[in-house]
Amino acid sequence: MIERPRGTHDVLPDEQPLWRHVTGTAEALCAIYGYRPIQTPVFEDTELFQRTSGQGSDVVQKEMYTFADRSGRSLTLRPEATAPIARAYVEHGMHRLPQPVKLYTIASCYRYATPQRGRYREHFQLSVEAIGSDDPLVDAEIVQLYDEFLRRLGVTEYQLELNSIGDRNCRPAYVEKLVQWLDEHDDVLDDEARQKRATTPLRVFDVDNPRVREALQAAPKIGESLCDECREHFSAVRAALDAYGVGYTIQPTLVRGLDYYTRTTWEFVGPEGGAQSTISGGGRYDYLVEEIGGPPTPGVGFGAGIERLLLALAGREPELTEGIDVFFVCDAAADRERVLPLLAELRRRGLKADLDYAARSRKGQITQAGRLGAGWTVIVDGAQATVREQGKEDWTTPLDALVETIAG
RNA sequence: GUGGCGGUAGCUCAGUCGGUAGAGCCCCUGGUUGUGGUCCAGGUGGUCGUGGGUUCGAGUCCCAUCCGCCACCCCA
Numbered sequence: 001m002i003e004r005p006r007g008t009h010d011v012l013p014d015e016q017p018l019w020r021h022v023t024g025t026a027e028a029l030c031a032i033y034g035y036r037p038i039q040t041p042v043f044e045d046t047e048l049f050q051r052t053s054g055q056g057s058d059v060v061q062k063e064m065y066t067f068a069d070r071s072g073r074s075l076t077l078r079p080e081a082t083a084p085i086a087r088a089y090v091e092h093g094m095h096r097l098p099q100p101v102k103l104y105t106i107a108s109c110y111r112y113a114t115p116q117r118g119r120y121r122e123h124f125q126l127s128v129e130a131i132g133s134d135d136p137l138v139d140a141e142i143v144q145l146y147d148e149f150l151r152r153l154g155v156t157e158y159q160l161e162l163n164s165i166g167d168r169n170c171r172p173a174y175v176e177k178l179v180q181w182l183d184e185h186d187d188v189l190d191d192e193a194r195q196k197r198a199t200t201p202l203r204v205f206d207v208d209n210p211r212v213r214e215a216l217q218a219a220p221k222i223g224e225s226l227c228d229e230c231r232e233h234f235s236a237v238r239a240a241l242d243a244y245g246v247g248y249t250i251q252p253t254l255v256r257g258l259d260y261y262t263r264t265t266w267e268f269v270g271p272e273g274g275a276q277s278t279i280s281g282g283g284r285y286d287y288l289v290e291e292i293g294g295p296p297t298p299g300v301g302f303g304a305g306i307e308r309l310l311l312a313l314a315g316r317e318p319e320l321t322e323g324i325d326v327f328f329v330c331d332a333a334a335d336r337e338r339v340l341p342l343l344a345e346l347r348r349r350g351l352k353a354d355l356d357y358a359a360r361s362r363k364g365q366i367t368q369a370g371r372l373g374a375g376w377t378v379i380v381d382g383a384q385a386t387v388r389e390q391g392k393e394d395w396t397t398p399l400d401a402l403v404e405t406i407a408g
Numbered sequence: 409g410u411g412g413c414g415g416u417a418g419c420u421c422a423g424u425c426g427g428u429a430g431a432g433c434c435c436c437u438g439g440u441u442g443u444g445g446u447c448c449a450g451g452u453g454g455u456c457g458u459g460g461g462u463u464c465g466a467g468u469c470c471c472a473u474c475c476g477c478c479a480c481c482c483c484a
Contacts, residue, residue: 001457003457003474003475006474006475006476057482058481058482058483059482059483062409062481062482063482063483080484109484111482111483111484113409113481113482113483114409114410114481115475115476115477116476116477116478116479117476117477117478118484119482119483119484120484123484124484125484126484206482208480256483257482257483267483267484274478274479275478275479275480275482275483276483276484278483278484279484280484281483281484302484303484304484305483305484306484307484308484309484327444358436360436360437361436361437361438363437363438363444364436364437366443366444367444368444369444370443370444370445371444373444374444377443377444388443388444390443390444392443393443394442394443
């Protein structure tokens, strides 16, 4: 048997109502906040992700689905949706539109990682982006949008972690300062920490060794080294979140995995999913558009995993019923034929109507009607019909009058 | 990519010491029952993940591999 590729999953009909509830809620909310939908290709020029995510990032190092097409071009299935949207912004000259340009998409993303619950090689992300403004109120708006999204879905147990990682003015100096501190305290480091010092210094705070973590408490933190502009920006973001009533905790060591982030960064952490409990992550990316070849343009946005949100939603799913209106039960072949024009007319009027195609017995057909949640079960007998209407006594009618009685 | 655990019917699982494959649910049929619910009886459904090996004989033991789950890495 041919099975689905590793790390992918089918979304079956039974799961569709919940999926549509989630994506529909996202779309409705984005519309209310003034974000407009956009779609970009599933694959992009490989260079787009190499340049923006950073050569040292895990995504570029080991997780991209990269292939050569028949002409030898290197293409990559998108591992995330922000860079493609920024690319579309530049390519279509959206910097001439009134700023900021507020966009969102619900897109499949692809990462070659070892799959487990909440981590897939193909997954879906809601990606919301505001490009063209460095106003801290935009950061706050977009964070509050996701917070409101969770509220609407009934997810209550989550945490928002917030940080600022500075910009090109203050971050390089901070990294230098941090590396210098690490050099001076080399004796308290372990191999993992030394490794990170060499590749991704900001990540040394993630090391496992508790002894090293303890020692790192004394190391300089980015928050103390922000330039005045970044400091003011961050405090304005926090003030706006306070005004919105969005709770958060400052996480001074929160660093994101992609190189393009600047200033504000955040993660929403949900209650489920074990090690994969991050349900949304985002931040500001003030040099991304420029990196792609557009004019210097600030931006801010987030990606939110749909599958992980569903995990966080487990046990709180709303009742989503999708019963049909009319089901015809026929014993004789002649009755089935007699019913066809009624079936067409009911459907023409927008009612969900159906009949048996599995050669079931009368009892089986009535059972099927019940399974489908039929509002009216019409048991046909020649030109007459007995109708079982939910919550009422059975009644009889000539078939000729059925449509008018039900739909008229 | 590394390590640990697992894979038997559509689903949830049992399967003893190696001896010809089981249950419940679901589905279909018949009966009971003044609603499609309940109850009773019967039936369909299997490459025991896959491929090798050991053996007279493998769901069971060994090896490899695929897939899932957990941890690490990292993320959504």
